[in-house]
Amino acid sequence: MRHINPKTMTSIALSFGLVASFPVAAETTMRIAHLNPPEPTESHSGAMTAVFKQLVETASSGDIQVEIYPSGQLGEDSDAINQVRQGVVESSISSAGGIAEHYPPIGVFDMPFAFPNIGVATEVISLDSEFGQTLADDIHAETGLKVMGLLDSGGFFQFTNSQRPITSPEDMDGLQIRTMTLPTHEAMINALGAEATPLAWSEVYTALETGVADGQMNPIQQTAFANFDEVQDYLTISNHVITPYVWVVNEDFYNGLSAENQEILDWASDIAVDAGRSMSRIIEASDEGLPQLAENMEVNTLSDDARQAFQDAAQPAVRDVIEDRYGEKGTELLNAMMAAIEEANE
Numbered sequence: 001m002r003h004i005n006p007k008t009m010t011s012i013a014l015s016f017g018l019v020a021s022f023p024v025a026a027e028t029t030m031r032i033a034h035l036n037p038p039e040p041t042e043s044h045s046g047a048m049t050a051v052f053k054q055l056v057e058t059a060s061s062g063d064i065q066v067e068i069y070p071s072g073q074l075g076e077d078s079d080a081i082n083q084v085r086q087g088v089v090e091s092s093i094s095s096a097g098g099i100a101e102h103y104p105p106i107g108v109f110d111m112p113f114a115f116p117n118i119g120v121a122t123e124v125i126s127l128d129s130e131f132g133q134t135l136a137d138d139i140h141a142e143t144g145l146k147v148m149g150l151l152d153s154g155g156f157f158q159f160t161n162s163q164r165p166i167t168s169p170e171d172m173d174g175l176q177i178r179t180m181t182l183p184t185h186e187a188m189i190n191a192l193g194a195e196a197t198p199l200a201w202s203e204v205y206t207a208l209e210t211g212v213a214d215g216q217m218n219p220i221q222q223t224a225f226a227n228f229d230e231v232q233d234y235l236t237i238s239n240h241v242i243t244p245y246v247w248v249v250n251e252d253f254y255n256g257l258s259a260e261n262q263e264i265l266d267w268a269s270d271i272a273v274d275a276g277r278s279m280s281r282i283i284e285a286s287d288e289g290l291p292q293l294a295e296n297m298e299v300n301t302l303s304d305d306a307r308q309a310f311q312d313a314a315q316p317a318v319r320d321v322i323e324d325r326y327g328e329k330g331t332e333l334l335n336a337m338m339a340a341i342e343e344a345n346e
Contacts, residue, residue, distance in 0.1 A: 026065035028257065030056070030249075030265075033080040034093040035201060038070035042225050042288070044154055044245070044276035045093050046070065052272035059264045064257075076200055078102070081248065084145060090253045095153055096243040097180030097201075103139050105326045108334040109243045110184035111318055113311040116345055118155065121242045122277060123344040124337065125150050127270075131340035135333070139246065146254050148265070149247035149273040154219035154280045156239035160232040161215025162208065165300050167236070169193060169313050178204055178216040183325055184318050185217075188241075191317035192310065208232060217241070220290050221283040229296040237301040240310060247273070 032052070036043035040050040053066035074080050074089060077098020083089040085102070092098075099106045115121040126132045127150055136147035159166050161175055173193040179185035186196035197213045207213040208231040215232065216223075217240070223229070247269065254262060283289045293299070302310065322330045 027063040028261070029065045029067060030090045030253070031067045031069060032091040032093065033069045033074040033083070033089055035072045035077060035095070036070060036222075037225055038068065040279065042283070043221065044151065044280045044283075047279035048093065048149075048247070048272040048276035051275040052268050055268040055271060056264055059268065060261055064261060064264070072202060076202070081145070084248055084250050085143065087250050087252060089250075091148070091247070091249040093149075093245055093247045095180070095201075095245055097182055099139075099244075099246050100180075100182050102143050102145075105138070105330045105333050106244070106246070107182055107184040107326060108322055108330060108337050110182060110188065110241055111322070111334065111338070112188055112240050112314040113307060114338065114341060115156075115242050116341075118152075118242075118281075120341055120344045121152055121156075124340045125152050125242070125244050127273075129340060129344075131336055134336065138329075138333070139248075140251075143248075144251055145248040146251050147246060148249050148269040149276075150244050151247075151273050151277050152219075152280065153243045153245050154221040155242070155284050157217045157219060157241040157243070158223070159215060159217050159236040159238050159240075160223060160228055160234060160297070162211075162231065162233050163214050165234050165236070165298060166238075167300050167302065168306050169309050175214045176212070178207060178213040184321050185241075187317045187321045188314045191314045193313075204228075205231065219280070219284075220293065221280060221288075224283070224289050224292055229293050233297055235293055235297045235299045237299065238307070238310065239302075240314075245276075 032049050034045040036045040038046050040047040049068045053068060056064050056066050074083060077094040078101040080089060080092040081094055081098055081102055084092050096106050096109060123129060124131055127136055132150050139145060139147055163175060164171060166172060169192050175194040176197045177189045177194045178199050179189055179196045181198045186198060189196040199207055204216055205226060208216060208228060322334050
């Protein structure tokens with residue numbers, strides 16, 4: 001975790017114990033956009049922003065007011081990031097799909113079956129890791145956006161579909177699978193014999209309901225809160241991809257804050273990211289996650305042999321895309337990520 005000046009420890013302690021009422025007119029307003037539900041118990045973004053708002057407003061004695069715009073109120077991920085870059089909005093918490101339009105090399109995370117478990121993923125996808133800080137620095141250099149936090153998108157991606165159980169690559173044949181607009185995701189799905197169908201998040205439920213897409217892939221919590229079990233019959237625990245959510249802030253906004261308020265944002269975002277990670281794990285295990293989906297869907301888990309078959313089919317295609325589209329930087333970033341995974345797994 002980033003270093004916290006001992007002088008701020010009193011403010012931190014107070015912010016955990018107080019929920020105060022402050023004057024409406026704050027010195028500074030920080031607006032945060034994200035696509036997920038606002039309730040802290042329904043999404044990691046909801047948990048993060050709720051915790052961050054309480055900590056920042058309390059520790060700053062109301063000098064900073066945090067306004068949260070969830071559920072895509074300010075547009076899709078890429079739109080919100082554009083607004084942050086332009087200074088229209090101060091901050092956003094965005095998926096890899098949204099970040100990719102501004103920082104394409106984020107696609108290195110789409111290497112299938114690269115992460116062996118959630119513990120390794122948590123260690124690598126973090127500003128506390130050397131790789132995570134390198135990634136954040138490069139995003140900053142390429143986009144001008146300061147990275148406030150890195151965390152997983154809610155857990156490993158799993159496959160769902162309305163046609164049949166998926167237990168081997170052959171079961172993917174001919175299925176139309178919705179993906180984010182990421183060439184790496186499209187290459188992975190196509191390499192497995194299915195047909196990638198890139199769609200914006202707001203279009204996915206209708207596409208599954210009407211048969212425009214047969215299936216999709218997302219973490220358990222996104223699948224649950226989107227009610228995809230209403231329009232999907234089969235869930236496969238594949239753990240094939242885990243991608244980052246990236247929390248960014250407008251650099252001019254951040255630099256315009258006092259040193260004290262910058263420090264408040266730094267430690268508050270660290271704590272909020274921890275809360276988001278924890279909420280993801282809670283949702284997955286609770287009645288709002290996998291148990292809820294299992295009531296309406298047939299659940300299958302890939303065997304070790306099947307996982308290897310999926311990996312062998314998909315990894316070469318994704319590596320080719322990374323090397324072709326993202327060049328030397330993408331290849332170096334991918335190799336650095338794989339090395340970080342290996343080290344974390346030792």
